[in-house]
Amino acid sequence: MLKDFRQFLLRGNLVDLAIAVVIGAAFGAVVAALVKDIITPLIAAIGGQPDFSGLDFTINKSRFAYGDFLNAILTFVIIAAVVFFFVVKPVNALMERMQTSEPVDEETRECPACLSQIPYAARRCAYCTEEVGSAPPPVASA
Structure with missing residues (x-):
């Protein structure tokens, strides 16, 4: 004890x-x-x-x-x-000031469930954990 x-x-x-x-x-x-x-x-x-x-x-x-x-x-x-x-x-x-890595500049899309911005490559939303599937890559603008 x-x-x-x-x-x-x-x-x-x-x-x-x-x-x-x-x-x-x-x-x-x-x-x-x-x-x-x-x-x-x-x-x-x-x-x-x-x-x-x-x-x-x-x-x-x-x-x-x-x-x-x-x-x-x-x-x-x-x-x-x-x-x-x-x-x-x-x-x-x-x-x-102490942050060592640069923020990632990647294209995002909207989660259809919670409308949060998530990376295009994401298959699940980090905010609401809804499966969002894969999305086509973003179209590059000229």
């Missing part, structure tokens, strides 16, 4: 998942600090108010703190923008 447990713990995907969780938590802390300590003060310098938590209204002695909700929405949008511009865009550019 202990041997099975040890094998379970040392499985590659479990270790990879644990590493991803730890790295994700650390990255989340870095992004949160960036937003809190740099981006939000910049917004406050431009807009004048960095914190909306004091905004509220009362109806029939019930307090609605919509400022906290505004803070949460603003924080989400800022974090999403920071992740997109400082992580997603640079990683996509790096992956594009």
